Amino acid sequence: MTSMLPMWWFALPVLLLPLWWHLQKRERTRTEPLATARFLPAAAPRQQRVPRLIDLLLLFARLLLLVALIAWLAVLTMPLKRDTVFIDPALASDAWAVQQIRAAGMDAATREPLPADVWNWLARNEHAWHPSARFLIVARKLPMPALPPRLAHTVTLRTPAPHTPAPAAVSAPAERHVVIATSPERLARWKALFAAFSTAGDNAYRYVLTDQPTPETELIVWDRPDAQPPTSWQSPLWWRTTAAGAAPERRGHIWSASQWPLQDAAAARTLYEQWQRQSCPPGxxxxxxxxxxxxxxxxPLPATLAASPEWLAAAMLALFAIERILAHVRRSR
Structure with missing residues (x-):
């Protein structure tokens, strides 16, 4: 057994209270004077109380009730669980998962479904496992936590190795639809800018430039300071000049600049990187x-009172009922 809040065990001297109470509960007997008692020498009366079985049972029940209460406050747990395999339900019958469990020597281990937030879940609940228990995690993919997990048990992780596609299986560049509304003399500059974007970064995209939005449009470039866009045009992202005035409602996210298209290479690179971070967040x-x-x-980490085992609460309830019954029987005699 282990206690998550061991400081509560310093309350064990409270057990002296029932003992003191039972010692003080001496029965008073009625004395009647006898006529012949005047011929006897005077002596102080003495009382001798013979404890009955019901008194001993009542004292024992009260002591057990206090011990159970202190154990519940100290979050007494019985770490009986042994080696456990936490497996992704999708891999429960997979041959690869069975092979990994056998390779780790955990064939006889208990299997449990993989929790959603496995690291935090283990940190909160590992007090239920024996100190010598081992954990094996078998999952398709497990995100790396910001900080290394600090647990009280050894954890082995098994995930499938990432698949590397063959060079011949490289897919065609993804398409990204962009609407450009500008004057004819400035259209060539925009096309040159997006041509540079198509070769930048690790992901090669093919930009489809049109003059009318479609459901696939993810960016509208409005480079007409003397006009407002039609109210039917919708896009998640807009690039507008600051001279175009306030944008109507339901326009999506708006990026504005005093002059489009950007002519500075550093500014264009910064714009491209920010656009990629917003539209394609890294996994x-x-x-x-x-x-x-x-x-x-x-x-293990200290647990809260909510982590106290249910059997202790049930034991306290049963002991309280027994104590009340014994106290009633004792008074009725």
Missing amino acids: AYPMPAIQTMPAQRKT
Whole structure:
């Protein structure tokens, strides 16, 4: 057994209260004077109380009730769980998962479904496992946490190795639809800017430039300071000149500049990087496919009172009922 809040065990001296109470509860007996008592020498009366079985049972029940209460406040747990495999439900019957479990020597381990936030879940609940227990996590993909997990048990992680496509299987560049509303003499500059964008970065995109928006349009470039866009034009992102005035409602996110298109290479690079970060947020970095993380703590993290086992609450309820019954029987005699 382990306690998550061991300071509560300093309350054990409270057990002396029932003992003191039972010692003070001496029965008073009625004495009647006898006529012949005057011939006897005077002596102080003495009382001798013989404890009955019901009194001993009542004292024992009250002591157990206090011990159960202190154990509940100290979050007494019984770490009986042993080696456990946390497996993604999608891999429960996968041959690769069975092979990884066998390779880790966890064939006889208990299997549980993988929690959504496995690292925080383990940190809150690992007090239920025996100190010598091991954890094996089998998942398709597990995001790397911001900080390395610090657990009190050894954790082995197994995920499928990332698939590397063959060079011949490289797909065609993705298309990104852009609407450019500008004068004919400035259209060539915009086309040159997007041609440079198509070769920048790690992802090669093919920009489809049109003059009318479609449902696939993700950017509208409004480079007409002397006019307002039609109210039917919609896009998640707009590039507008500051001289174009306030934009109507339902326009999406607006980026404005005093002069379009950008002529400075550094400014154009910054614009491109910000656009990519907004429209294509990077995914979470996956953790390495196979790794073993040793225990970083000697004991699990302290738990809250809500983590107290249910059997302790049930034991307190039962002991309280027994104590009330015994007290009633004792008074009725």
